[in-house]
Amino acid sequence: MFGQDNDTDSLITAVAQRGDLEDTVTATGTLQPKHFVDVGTQVSGQVKKLLVDVGAVVKAKQLLAEIDPSVYQAKVDGDRAQLLNQQAQFALSNLQLMRQKNLDRENAMTTEVL
Numbered sequence: 001m002f003g004q005d006n007d008t009d010s011l012i013t014a015v016a017q018r019g020d021l022e023d024t025v026t027a028t029g030t031l032q033p034k035h036f037v038d039v040g041t042q043v044s045g046q047v048k049k050l051l052v053d054v055g056a057v058v059k060a061k062q063l064l065a066e067i068d069p070s071v072y073q074a075k076v077d078g079d080r081a082q083l084l085n086q087q088a089q090f091a092l093s094n095l096q097l098m099r100q101k102n103l104d105r106e107n108a109m110t111t112e113v114l
Contacts, residue, residue, distance in 0.1 A: 039064070045071060 033055075045067040052064050103109040 041067070043067060043072070045069075 047065050048068040049066040050064075051066070052058055052062075058064065100109065100114050104111065104114045
């Protein structure tokens with residue numbers, strides 16, 4: 001019946017029973033996303049925290065990542081220091097001008113110096 005060997009010892013038998021069937025499909029190809037979205041930033045820097053997973057669905061205005069603020073904070077601190085320096089120089093110049101005007105009123109200096 002099954003070839004030349006009719007020996008029933010060579011047959012594998014099993015009791016039929018109900019159960020789930022599993023099937024694996026193997027395929028080759030390229031997966032493409034359903035939608036493409038360009039993401040850009042207003043500033044550049046090192047990412048400190050990534051707040052979403054790759055492929056996650058996100059909404060408009062949702063925070064996606066945090067950029068390390070230390071570089072920008074150092075620039076702000078430097079600019080504030082420079083502003084304070086400029087304000088101090090302006091105050092000093094005003095004091096010197098008032099002194100020169102007072103000396104001129106007392107005829108203690110020449111008009112050219114004023």
